[in-house]
Amino acid sequence: AQSVTQLGSHVSVSEGALVLLRCNYSSSVPPYLFWYVQYPNQGLQLLLKYTSAATLVKGINGFEAEFKKSETSFHLTKPSAHMSDAAEYFCAVSDDSGAGSYQLTFGKGTKLSVIP
Amino acid sequence: NAGVTQTPKFQVLKTGQSMTLQCAQDMNHNSMYWYRQDPGMGLRLIYYSASEGTTDKGEVPNGYNVSRLNKREFSLRLESAAPSQTSVYFCASSEFGNQPQHFGDGTRLSIL
Numbered sequence: 431a432q433s434v435t436q437l438g439s440h441v442s443v444s445e446g447a448l449v450l451l452r453c454n455y456s457s458s459v460p461p462y463l464f465w466y467v468q469y470p471n472q473g474l475q476l477l478l479k480y481t482s483a484a485t486l487v488k489g490i491n492g493f494e495a496e497f498k499k500s501e502t503s504f505h506l507t508k509p510s511a512h513m514s515d516a517a518e519y520f521c522a523v524s525d526d527s528g529a530g531s532y533q534l535t536f537g538k539g540t541k542l543s544v545i546p
Numbered sequence: 547n548a549g550v551t552q553t554p555k556f557q558v559l560k561t562g563q564s565m566t567l568q569c570a571q572d573m574n575h576n577s578m579y580w581y582r583q584d585p586g587m588g589l590r591l592i593y594y595s596a597s598e599g600t601t602d603k604g605e606v607p608n609g610y611n612v613s614r615l616n617k618r619e620f621s622l623r624l625e626s627a628a629p630s631q632t633s634v635y636f637c638a639s640s641e642f643g644n645q646p647q648h649f650g651d652g653t654r655l656s657i658l
Contacts, residue, residue, distance in 0.1 A: 439586065462644050473550070473636055473649035474589075481644075520588060524644050532643030533604065534579075538588040 432457055432525040436537035444545045449493075449508040451540050453521030456502065462524035463504045464534070465495055469517045477519070480504060491515070516544045548572050552637050552650035559627045559657045567622040567653050569637030577640045578620035579647060580604075580612060582633040589636065595620055596643055627657045 437452040455461060462481055466474040478489025485497045491514075495506045504521060521537040553568045571578065576597045581589040581604075591604030593612040601612050609631060611623045620639075624631060634654050638647040 464646060466649075471651075473651045474638075474647075475649070476646045479646055532577075533591055533594065534589075534647060536588040536590075538586060 432461065432523045432535045434521050434523050434535055434537035436521055436540050438540055439538065440541045440543070442543040442545060443511045445513055446510050449511045449515065449542065451506040451519050451542065453504045453506065453537060454502055455504060455523045457523060462532070463497065464522045464524070465489065465493070465506050466520045466522060467517050468520065474520060477506070511544045513544050513546065516542055518542070550637055550639055550648050550650035552653050554653060555651065556654045557656070559655065561627060561629060561657060563627050565624050565627060567635055568619070569621065569650060570619045571639040571648070572618065573639060573648065574617070575639035575641050575648070576617070577643050578614065579638040580620070580622045581636045581638065582606065583636060584633050592622065629657050631655065632657045
């Protein structure tokens, strides 16, 4: 079974500073990797996905993530934080449970606070 | 474009009561999922349906049942609610299993 580790349950950055949210996964095969964002009292929205086409993946709202196979990492970055980026972020890995029935395994989430 | 619609949005139950959470998607997706979200635990998969007519257990299926009524609808039933099932429940769908999942806004369920 896959597992996902998000380092830091809570990250605070100043407005305009670099955002770095860390995600490491365990997988014996090339995975599908995702980052989702959750705003208060809402469902999860897809930020970006990695599907082996390119190691640097660009998503919505200026976010991007780099797949590093040697480090089994898929860290999320944004050069300059905005107040509207305050939310909870989830990294997820897709696991083929057999017969094409993929399951998503989520990390426990990182809550991002942006300080004015 | 509604996407994934969950009903109800809020519910309070007493221990031992039963309830069905409804989920419908209008994107013609093949796969549907039910998750629960608890503080500090991320999302945990309860059940999923890879395609119409099939359902399978996820990580935390005990105390729940599901029905894939048709391609659009996937319901989650609590037969005898317990306080440990107090949670926020999310339904999601995807075109196929390895495609991004689209989530509803959740059902906030409290069991007293």
